[in-house]
Amino acid sequence: xxxxxxxxxxxxxxxxxxxxxxxxxxxxxxxxxxxxxxxxxxxxxxxxxxxxxxxxxxxxxxxxxxxxxxxxxxxxxxxxxxxxxxxxxxxxxxxxxxxxxxxxxxxxxxxxxxxxxxxxxxxxxxxxxxxxxxxxxxxxxxxxxxxxxxxxxxxxxxxxxxxxxxxxxxxxxxxxxxxxxxxxxxxxxxxxxxxxxxxxxxxxxxxxxxxxxxxxxxxxxxxxxxxxxxxxxxxxxxxxxxxxxxxxxxxxxxxxxxxxxxxxxxxxxxxxxxxxxxxxxxxxxxxxxxxxxxxxxxxxxxxxxxxxxxxxxxxxxxxxxxxxxxxxxxxxxxxxxxxxxxxxxxxxxxxxxxxxxxxxxxxxxxxxxxxxxxxxxxxxxxxxxxxxxxxxxxxxxxxxxxxxxxxxxxxxxxxxxxxxxxxxxxxxxxxxxxxxxxxxxxxxxxxxxxxxxxxxxxxxxxxxxxxxxxxxxxxxxxxxxxxxxxxxxxxxxxxxxxxxxxxxxxxx
Amino acid sequence: xxxxxxxxxxxxxxxxxxxxxxxxxxxxxxxxxxxxxxxxxxxxxxxxxxxxxxxxxxxxxxxxxxxxxxxxxxxxxxxxxxxxxxxxxxxxxxxxxxxxxxxxxxxxxxxxxxxxxxxxxxxxxxxxxxxxxxxxxxxxxxxxxxxxxxxxxxxxxxxxxxxxxxxxxxxxxxxxxxxxxxxxxxxxxxxxxxxxxxxxxxxxxxxxxxxxxxxxxxxxxxxxxxxxxxxxxxxxxxxxxxxxxxxxxxxxxxxxxxxxxxxxxxxxxxxxxxxxxxxxxxxxxxxxxxxxxxxxxxxxxxxxxxxxxxxxxxxxxxxxxxxxx
Numbered sequence: 020x021x022x023x024x025x026x027x028x029x030x031x032x033x034x035x036x037x038x039x040x041x042x043x044x045x046x047x048x049x050x051x052x053x054x055x056x057x058x059x060x061x062x063x064x065x066x067x068x069x070x071x072x073x074x075x076x077x078x079x080x081x082x083x084x085x086x087x088x089x090x091x092x093x094x095x096x097x098x099x100x101x102x103x104x105x106x107x108x109x110x111x112x113x114x115x116x117x118x119x120x121x122x123x124x125x126x127x128x129x130x131x132x133x134x135x136x137x138x139x140x141x142x143x144x145x146x147x148x149x150x151x152x153x154x155x156x157x158x159x160x161x162x163x164x165x166x167x168x169x170x171x172x173x174x175x176x177x178x179x180x181x182x183x184x185x186x187x188x189x190x191x192x193x194x195x196x197x198x199x200x201x202x203x204x205x206x207x208x209x210x211x212x213x214x215x216x217x218x219x220x221x222x223x224x225x226x227x228x229x230x231x232x233x234x235x236x237x238x239x240x241x242x243x244x245x246x247x248x249x250x251x252x253x254x255x256x257x258x259x260x261x262x263x264x265x266x267x268x269x270x271x272x273x274x275x276x277x278x279x280x281x282x283x284x285x286x287x288x289x290x291x292x293x294x295x296x297x298x299x300x301x302x303x304x305x306x307x308x309x310x311x312x313x314x315x316x317x318x319x320x321x322x323x324x325x326x327x328x329x330x331x332x333x334x335x336x337x338x339x340x341x342x343x344x345x346x347x348x349x350x351x352x353x354x355x356x357x358x359x360x361x362x363x364x365x366x367x368x369x370x371x372x373x374x375x376x377x378x379x380x381x382x383x384x385x386x387x388x389x390x391x392x393x394x395x396x397x398x399x400x401x402x403x404x405x406x407x408x409x410x411x412x413x414x415x416x417x418x419x420x421x422x423x424x425x426x427x428x429x430x431x432x433x434x435x436x437x438x439x440x441x442x443x444x445x446x447x448x449x450x451x452x453x454x455x456x457x458x459x460x461x462x463x464x465x466x467x468x469x470x471x472x473x474x475x476x477x478x479x480x481x482x483x484x485x486x487x488x489x490x491x492x493x494x495x496x497x498x499x500x501x502x503x504x505x506x507x508x509x510x511x512x513x514x515x516x517x518x519x520x521x522x523x524x525x526x527x
Numbered sequence: 528x529x530x531x532x533x534x535x536x537x538x539x540x541x542x543x544x545x546x547x548x549x550x551x552x553x554x555x556x557x558x559x560x561x562x563x564x565x566x567x568x569x570x571x572x573x574x575x576x577x578x579x580x581x582x583x584x585x586x587x588x589x590x591x592x593x594x595x596x597x598x599x600x601x602x603x604x605x606x607x608x609x610x611x612x613x614x615x616x617x618x619x620x621x622x623x624x625x626x627x628x629x630x631x632x633x634x635x636x637x638x639x640x641x642x643x644x645x646x647x648x649x650x651x652x653x654x655x656x657x658x659x660x661x662x663x664x665x666x667x668x669x670x671x672x673x674x675x676x677x678x679x680x681x682x683x684x685x686x687x688x689x690x691x692x693x694x695x696x697x698x699x700x701x702x703x704x705x706x707x708x709x710x711x712x713x714x715x716x717x718x719x720x721x722x723x724x725x726x727x728x729x730x731x732x733x734x735x736x737x738x739x740x741x742x743x744x745x746x747x748x749x750x751x752x753x754x755x756x757x758x759x760x761x762x763x764x765x766x767x768x769x770x771x772x773x774x775x776x777x778x779x780x781x782x783x784x785x786x787x788x789x790x791x792x793x794x795x796x797x798x799x800x801x802x803x804x805x806x807x808x809x810x811x812x813x814x815x816x817x818x819x820x821x822x823x824x825x826x827x828x829x830x831x832x833x834x835x836x837x838x839x840x841x842x843x844x845x846x847x848x849x850x851x852x
Binding site: 337340341342343344345346348349350352353354356357358359360361364447451454455458459460461470474478481482491495498499502503506507510 | 541542545546549550553554557562563565679680682683684685686687688691694695699787790793794797808809812813815817820821823824827828831832
């Protein structure tokens, strides 16, 4: 018996190591509702991209977007946020080392790939607040000195700066050293990555054009030449500089985060950088899934009202007048309140608390979608009213083309630019709205990490002395970068797609 | 004009009925009255008697739409729909969970809301339009670029930041004004100053940019070229011609919100502790006081419809070509 127990210990340890290596095998993948929506959205975008690629007149405005430096730099920033969001979307439940009746038991906690990657900053939690890059706790505590006296002082942190013998003397030097080394490392890796991708791009071009290309520039067959040629392109230069700056920032953060809390810790000692990065997914979900939900309604009803007119138009107009006449915050508040009661009444639906919080997030998206489709619907109705009087539609009608075919072949493609502009313009306002709604108490579940919940939890700490400013600063900072990038990209898209805007700018 | 007004008001009735039905189904069909009672009394260990008592006290013990047990007209009137929703048409909003009359509460809280919302609206409008006109005047120069970039930056900052930052700087660092609170009469100025300032700041980016687009659209039109050809100065063209002709799109966005000013602002009021309708709504949301939220939804949509009618009337004032019939 004793021997059996002795044997089983290394076996468990082995099993655990095994589970870390094979995430897919021993852990249970979890697809939450919003995950499914995000994957659906990704599939839609990919399909649309493939469809557009073959049609030069649809590619043209995107070329115009690619020619603007501001648009491309903001797209780069946005894609970094999207990357974090996507990593945070792949959820799983870790297998527990104990088994019951030979079946693997899974942890009740739903983790994501991002959690696994950021395991370091996730698990190193302190007792309570600590300032960014600090080695001491924010609050004083009673401590026993080696000679038995009770002393009230700031205790050392459990993880932040533990490698320093005397933080008061060494901290600044250590931080500076790590910052510089991190920046240099980031720069070197960034340059290497760019060089490799440039070589790949060069060979790709060579493959496509063939070795015996008639284009003299490519026949020079030198990847450095490809690079210098690309550097003449202004957006490419801007992108390159931004990418290198980001690589440096990444290097610094990773180097510092290994031993410090870069953005401090919150009330229960969680790393604020981790919380802020986790909030990104919530913001992205609100900004995109809402649109995905409302788009079919707005498109279908708007076009139907504009094209069919008569009683259909009356009914649809009535519908959106009723919905838009209720102030949106109040409608959202009322709907979220009702949904909260509904979810509380049915706790048996949810296996994990993450599933519950996620359903609430999805509901919030649905409700935001309901309140925000009316504007787009009205725009589409107006545009369709205009389009249906144009000659080519009249000709199609005269040829006896069926209504559904006219709608799909002639109307929908010609209002798509309005849809696209509306979608990219809505994104940033939805991200901002989430923070406000969560503050008001009708936003995401309090257990969901979001910019709103972060701000809400940190708001009351402004009155403390010395002030706890880092949580707020982190939340507002991340939000500003995300929303600013989204706004700038939206402007670039609008400038490229809106025919009306181009004309007025030409005149002005 | 009178005939038009009457028609518009008649047209508003089906919309209000729609709003009423929507809120009714939201509040009473999604969850049963039992669910709400359990929510109010605490989720666990609630006896059925306690639920029945709560329902009776708050008038939720009736059938939803049709009372088969009642006599005559009371078959319709003795229901939750009639008692709780239909009576809102007569401004009878019932009472809140703590037994106060919601209609009276709304009356007393309207003034503080208005004291914040009206100055914010007027000062804001003045600043946004001035800023937009300046950008139009210097269009396609570095100044314009700077202005637009500033607008994009300002509109990318969360409204919460303006409030929290403003409170911190003005009240805690510089001790200009009290951090929150409200008093009636002349004293109210010091309480109103900061919320108004922050309210104006909060939408300066988005609004100025929006007005700039309107002005730029007008400036490309033929009459502007004619005015310039007559030798008018650019300033005169902007103020006498462009501003006047841009009135229709401006009014479309502006007049609708005037009646809604009564509702106050949810965020500003709750941050600054102003006893207006906005903070009333927030408190009701947090206390899950369905009666109050219902009343506010109805009031809000009524004011919105009033705003639409006002917009149409304002068109006739600025544009003699528009006739209401």
